[in-house]
Every structure is written in C-alpha cells, then in structure tokens.
Amino acid sequence: MTKGVRESGRHYLVIGHWSLDIRHSDLFRHSDFVIRAFLTMPFGSLRLKLLIWYAAALLAVTAAFGSLLYLDFRRSLYDEVDGRLSRQATALAGSIQPESERSFYVELAAEQVAYFDQDGESAPYYAIWDRAGQLVDQSHPALAIPVPAAPGAWQRGDGREHALQGPAGSLVLVGQGTHEESRRLARLLAIILVVGSAVLVLTLAAGWFLTGRALAPIKRISEAAATVSASNLAARIDVAEMETELGELATTINSTFDRLQGAFDQQTQFTADASHELRTPLSIVLAQADLTLKRVRSVPEYRDALETIRRSARRMKSVVEGLLVLARADTGALALVKEEMDLAPAVDDACRLLTPLAAERGVQLEMRLEPFSAWVDRERFAELVANLVGNAIRYNREGGRVEVRLRRQNGEALLEVADTGIGIPEDELPHIFERFYRVDKARSRALGGSGLGLAITKWVVEAHGGKITVASKVGAGTTFVVVLPRG
Amino acid sequence: MKILLVEDEEDLLQVIGTALRESGFSVDLAADGETGLAKGESEDYDAIVLDIMLPRLDGWAVLSELRKTKTTPVLLLTARDAVTDRVEGLNRGADDYLTKPFDLDELIARLRALIRRSVGSPSPIVTLGTVEIDTAARTVTKDGQPVELSAKEYALLELLALHRGRLVTRTMIYEHIYGEEDDTLSNVVDVYVSNLRRKLGGELIETRRGQGYIIR
Numbered sequence: 001m002t003k004g005v006r007e008s009g010r011h012y013l014v015i016g017h018w019s020l021d022i023r024h025s026d027l028f029r030h031s032d033f034v035i036r037a038f039l040t041m042p043f044g045s046l047r048l049k050l051l052i053w054y055a056a057a058l059l060a061v062t063a064a065f066g067s068l069l070y071l072d073f074r075r076s077l078y079d080e081v082d083g084r085l086s087r088q089a090t091a092l093a094g095s096i097q098p099e100s101e102r103s104f105y106v107e108l109a110a111e112q113v114a115y116f117d118q119d120g121e122s123a124p125y126y127a128i129w130d131r132a133g134q135l136v137d138q139s140h141p142a143l144a145i146p147v148p149a150a151p152g153a154w155q156r157g158d159g160r161e162h163a164l165q166g167p168a169g170s171l172v173l174v175g176q177g178t179h180e181e182s183r184r185l186a187r188l189l190a191i192i193l194v195v196g197s198a199v200l201v202l203t204l205a206a207g208w209f210l211t212g213r214a215l216a217p218i219k220r221i222s223e224a225a226a227t228v229s230a231s232n233l234a235a236r237i238d239v240a241e242m243e244t245e246l247g248e249l250a251t252t253i254n255s256t257f258d259r260l261q262g263a264f265d266q267q268t269q270f271t272a273d274a275s276h277e278l279r280t281p282l283s284i285v286l287a288q289a290d291l292t293l294k295r296v297r298s299v300p301e302y303r304d305a306l307e308t309i310r311r312s313a314r315r316m317k318s319v320v321e322g323l324l325v326l327a328r329a330d331t332g333a334l335a336l337v338k339e340e341m342d343l344a345p346a347v348d349d350a351c352r353l354l355t356p357l358a359a360e361r362g363v364q365l366e367m368r369l370e371p372f373s374a375w376v377d378r379e380r381f382a383e384l385v386a387n388l389v390g391n392a393i394r395y396n397r398e399g400g401r402v403e404v405r406l407r408r409q410n411g412e413a414l415l416e417v418a419d420t421g422i423g424i425p426e427d428e429l430p431h432i433f434e435r436f437y438r439v440d441k442a443r444s445r446a447l448g449g450s451g452l453g454l455a456i457t458k459w460v461v462e463a464h465g466g467k468i469t470v471a472s473k474v475g476a477g478t479t480f481v482v483v484l485p486r487g
Numbered sequence: 488m489k490i491l492l493v494e495d496e497e498d499l500l501q502v503i504g505t506a507l508r509e510s511g512f513s514v515d516l517a518a519d520g521e522t523g524l525a526k527g528e529s530e531d532y533d534a535i536v537l538d539i540m541l542p543r544l545d546g547w548a549v550l551s552e553l554r555k556t557k558t559t560p561v562l563l564l565t566a567r568d569a570v571t572d573r574v575e576g577l578n579r580g581a582d583d584y585l586t587k588p589f590d591l592d593e594l595i596a597r598l599r600a601l602i603r604r605s606v607g608s609p610s611p612i613v614t615l616g617t618v619e620i621d622t623a624a625r626t627v628t629k630d631g632q633p634v635e636l637s638a639k640e641y642a643l644l645e646l647l648a649l650h651r652g653r654l655v656t657r658t659m660i661y662e663h664i665y666g667e668e669d670d671t672l673s674n675v676v677d678v679y680v681s682n683l684r685r686k687l688g689g690e691l692i693e694t695r696r697g698q699g700y701i702i703r
Contacts (some may be wrong), residue, residue: 272567275566275567276540276566276567277566279566279586279587279588280496280499280566280587282587282588283499283566283587283589284498284499286588286589286590286591287499287502287503287506287588287589287591288498288502288591290506290590290591291502291505291506291509291591294506294509304599306499308501308502312498313500331654366640435624
C-alpha cells in the first residue's frame with residue numbers, strides 16, 4: 001500500500017511510510033536551513049516564528065489524519081471489491097470440470113453467466129488459463145489480459161483483479177473495474193483537502209490573533225523598559241492586566257527598576273552630600289581669604305584667619321580621605337591584608353592613642369580585654385577601634401565613661417564599645433551607618449567629624465565577614481557591638 | 488542696612504558676619520533655623536542671608552514660615568547647585584540664590600541690589616538735590632565734591648534716602664543701623680543727624696519732633 005522507493009541514491013517520501021529516513025535528502029537540508037533561520041530570527045518576529053512552528057505542527061497533524069482517513073477508506077473499499085472477486089473466482093473455479101490431470105472444461109451456472117454478462121465501465125470479467133498458460137475461456141472476447149505469474153490480488157489499470165489456482169492446473173482470474181471506488185476516493189480526497197485547508201487557515205488566523213494577544217504585554221514591557229533611563233527611573237510597567245507568567249516577569253523587572261532607582265537615588269544623594277561636605281569648608285576658606293585680603297590686618301587677625309582656614313582645610317582633608325577609602329572599597333580596589341594576631345593588644349594600642357583625647361574631655365576610658373586570636377587587617381582593625389572609641393569619647397558628657405570590652409563568644413570575637421554619652425534617638429539609629437549621616441550636625445562638625453567614620457567602620461567589619469550593631473538610649477549612652485569571625 | 492545671617496557653620500557665620508559689618512551693614516547672627524526664624528519674624532531686617540541645610544529647622548521651612556508674615560528679601564545660600572534646588576528656593580519665596588563656595592564681593596553686591604529692589608529703586612545712585620549717594624560704592628558727593636562720612640552716618644543717610652518721602656522713626660533707625668553687637672544710645676542718633684546736616688546742608692533732613700526724620 002505504501003512504500004519507500006529508492007531511486008538513484010535518493011529517498012523519496014511515500015505517504016504512509018513514516019519511518020523513512022530522509023535526513024540526507026536535499027529537501028531536508030533545505031528545510032533544516034529554513035528552521036535554523038526561524039530559530040535565529042530577531043525578537044520582533046517572535047509572533048511569526050511561533051505561527052510558523054504552529055502551522056508546521058498543525059499541517060503535520062492534519063496531513064497525518066487526512067492520509068490515515070484516506071488510506072483506511074481505500075483499503076476498506078478495495079477489501080470489499082477483493083472479497084467479491086475472491087468469491088466469484090472460487091465459484092468460477094468450482095465450475096471447472098477436470099477431464100484429466102491436465103485438461104478440463106468450464107461449465108458456468110446461469111447466474112454466473114448473467115453476472116459476467118453485465119455491461120458498464122466497471123463490469124466484472126473473467127479469464128481462465130490452462131497449465132500451459134493457454135487461454136481457455138474468458139467472459140468477453142475482446143479482453144487482452146496478461147497471464148498472471150502467480151495467484152493473488154492486484155490493481156491493474158482502473159480495476160482490481162484476483163487470480164487463484166483452479167483444478168487440473170487451471171488459473172482463474174476475475175477482475176472488475178473500480179471507477180466508482182476511484183470517484184469516491186477522489187471525492188473523499190477533495191473533502192479532506194478542502195476541510196483540512198479550511199481548518200488550517202482558521203486555526204492559523206486564530207493562532208495569529210492569540211499570539212498577538214499573548215505577546216502584546218511583552219511589547220508593553222519592552223516599551224516601558226525602553227523609557228527607563230538614568231535620568232528617568234520613575235517609569236514602571238503596568239502589571240494590572242497581565243497574564244500570570246508575564247505579570248511575574250513584569251513584576252521582576254519592576255523590582256529591578258526599584259532597586260536600580262534606589263541605587264541611583266543613593267548615589268545622587270551621596271554625590272550631593274559629598275559636594276556639600278566639601279563646598280562648605282571651601283566657602284569658609286574662600287570667604288576668610290577674601291575678607292582678610294580686603295585690607296591690611298593686625299597680626300592676631302591674620303593668625304585667626306589662618307587658623308580658620310587650616311580648620312577648614314583639615315576638614316576637607318578628612319572628607320577627601322574618607323571618600324577615597326569608601327570609593328576604593330566600593331570598587332573592590334581596597335584589599336584587606338590579613339594576618340593572624342591577638343586582638344587584645346591591638347585594641348589596647350588603638351585606645352592608648354586616644355587617652356589624651358579622653359583626658360581632654362574628662363572621659364574615663366576603661367578596658368576589659370581577653371586575648372583572642374583572629375585573622376584581621378592590622379591597619380583597618382586599628383582604624384575600626386579608633387573610630388568607635390573616638391566617637392564614644394567625643395559624644396560623651398564631661399566626666400563620662402567609655403568601656404571597651406573584648407571577649408570570646410561562640411568562637412567569635414565580640415568587641416563592645418559602650419559610652420555614657422548623649423545617645424542616639426531611636427529613629428536615627430538605622431541611618432547612622434549611612435555616609436554623611438549626622439545625628440547632631442553642628443556638634444559633629446564642631447568636633448571635626450567627616451560624617452564618614454561609621455560608614456567606613458561598617459565596611460571594615462563587613463569586609464572581615466563580621467557584623468556591627470548598635471543599641472542606644474538618649475541621655476544614657478550608646479553601645480556598639482562588633483562581632484568578628486576568627487577569619 | 489541691617490542683615491540677618493542664618494548659617495550653622497560657626498566659621499562661615501563669623502567670616503560672613505565680619506565681612507558684612509566691614510561693608511557697613513549691621514548684622515544679626517543665628518546658628519540654627521529656629522533662632523533664625525524667631526529673629527526674622529520679630530524684626531524688620533533689610534535682608535536675610537539664609538543657609539538651606541540647617542539644624543533643627545532647615546532653610547526651606549524657615550523661608551516658608553517667614554513668608555507668612557514678612558516680605559523681607561531673602562538670599563539663599565546653599566552647598567547644592569542642582570537646578571531643582573534653585574527653582575524650589577525661588578518658588579518658595581526666596582529673592583536670590585548663591586551657591587557655596589561664593590565670592591564675598593558677589594554676596595555683598597547681590598545683597599545691596601536686593602535691598603535696593605525691595606525699596607523700589609533699582610539704580611545704585613540716589614540723587615537728593617545737589618547730594619548724590621552711590622549705594623554701591625558707598626560714597627556721597629555734594630555739588631560734585633566727595634563728602635567724608637562715618638559708617639554710621641552713611642548708614643543713616645542711606646536709610647533716610649531709600650525711604651525718601653516717608654517718615655523714618657527712631658525705632659526704625661535703631662533697627663536698621665545697629666546690629667546686636669552695637670551699643671545703642673538714643674542721643675547718638677541726634678549726633679549723627681547733626682553731623683549729616685553740617686556736612687550736607689541743614690535743609691536736607693527734616694525733624695518731626697517726637698516721631699523721627701524724613702528726607703523730602
């Protein structure tokens with residue numbers, strides 16, 4: 001019924017032969033190229049790409065269904081014809097009267113004569129040959145049927161033929177035209193083609209519409225994403241009407257925008273703060289110089305002016321140094337040089353450097369240090385201690401105390417710096433590690449703070465894999481707790 | 488001319504204060520927003536120099552609050568130079584804007600221009616008959632001849648000239664030509680007036696007994 005035909009080294013697809021290997025055919029090489037072209041199409045034609053895949057799948061299913069329908073119908077038609085022919089051939093064989101082993105005569109019954117006497121394009125006919133292949137009898141004198149090589153059933157021209165071995169070496173063939181069957185098959189094929197094409201076209205149209213609808217949110221997402229830029233971070237994708245998956249995507253993109261905006265805002269704020277921190281001392285220097293140079297001044301006036309200028313210059317220096325440290329930390333250029341050391345003497349050294357400051361402010365500095373060995377950057381660790389203890393002294397009250405404790409807890413170093421100072425209001429606590437955040441602006445500046453100390457301290461702690469926390473009560477004091485792993 | 492200077496940076500406050508005093512202004516100082524607002528509301532300054540980033544009450548808040556009761560010219564000082572900041576400042580009722588770091592001379596020139604505009608005479612030259620006052624150069628001539636005046640004499644003359652045709656009370660004089668650091672003695676004003684009459688002619692300044700002075 002179906003078969004693959006091999007001809008001059010090429011495979012051809014014959015309907016019904018699904019397992020045929022056509023991988024090396026020109027046809028497939030071409031379609032492979034087309035498929036690859038579809039797969040690499042730009043994003044804009046995703047809709048077309050989807051539709052083509054959809055159409056290919058649909059075409060394959062429709063074609064398979066149509067072929068099966070057609071082939072099954074043809075088989076049942078021909079089986080029916082073949083059955084009829086087989087019965088007639090058997091009956092015909094029964095009419096053969098053997099005379100000897102090699103000779104016979106034919107005697108047809110009346111209904112058989114009538115049967116084969118029918119007229120029309122599909123009229124049945126028969127032929128009988130003897131053992132030698134000599135035609136003995138046939139229904140119509142004009143018939144010119146080739147002698148079949150063996151019994152069986154086959155198609156010849158527009159008809160089916162059935163041959164079987166009769167008695168005394170005879171060969172009986174019964175045939176019949178199949179014009180009616182062919183017409184029915186042609187009609188079925190036409191119906192399959194028309195209905196199949198209609199279904200294909202309709203479903204493709206629906207597919208085009210549906211993919212368009214499904215992809216519309218992607219267009220919206222991409223449009224919204226395109227309007228977001230460094231100068232306009234406020235745009236967001238409207239997720240209200242989006243289907244689940246795309247809604248999720250849009251939400252994800254939106255939250256990325258949120259984080260981006262947060263980062264940009266922070267950066268803008270930081271730049272503005274840094275500019276402010278430098279502009280203020282710079283204006284003092286400039287204004288003081290302008291004023292002093294207006295006329296000849298007395299020596300004390302010059303001295304005062306220079307002291308003011310030096311104060312401002314020092315402030316700028318500390319801001320610039322802090323900014324440099326943080327900028328290097330941000331870009332990862334500031335690497336820690338860790339070594340294993342006992343933290344207790346390091347804390348002690350850092351505190352000793354601050355004893356004059358403590359004495360000047362009338363603050364009592366107490367230390368309770370247990371030895372703890374850890375891998376730390378010596379210089380940064382000293383800076384960390386100096387920052388925390390320095391703050392504890394500066395923001396203390398006259399006659400206050402600063403307690404520095406170092407001990408082991410769960411295998412980690414626990415460094416506590418507690419003061420009896422002015423404290424930090426609760427709503428300000430979350431911000432104190434932010435760059436340039438000052439709880440008491442005037443006081444911090446008067447004390448020469450750059451506004452970056454705690455930001456740097458936090459960076460140092462986190463770069464060591466540690467954690468810094470703060471607890472404070474206004475009027476009672478503040479305690480910073482640093483937890484550092486062994487390294 | 489009396490200026491209120493609101494600035495939280497102690498050094499900057501002192502430097503600008505001194506510079507303004509040396510330029511003939513009387514100056515009151517405030518180191519935070521609350522003090523600044525209180526002073527600005529209780530007195531009639533000729534102009535206010537206001538920093539934006541202030542402790543307790545920031546410059547924006549001071550400005551908004553002040554504008555409810557006063558039309559005193561305000562010059563904003565800020566360390567930010569974003570356009571939005573300048574626009575916001577002007578929209579909230581500031582009259583001028585300077586970004587830190589600034590030039591002292593520019594600050595003073597802008598303050599003088601602000602004050603002139605606020606009393607309705609944009610030109611720095613005020614002519615009173617044969618007497619001519621250059622409020623930018625702070626010089627006075629009579630019949631084309633320069634006249635030497637002390638700082639307070641000049642301040643008094645300028646005050647009267649800028650309020651020409653209007654009565655200037657003794658209270659106004661105290662408020663406008665004396666700063667917080669001056670000792671105010673009432674009879675000193677009479678001395679200044681008689682000095683001005685001697686140098687510029689007796690008919691220039693009229694006395695309204697028990698009320699004040701006026702230049703017609």
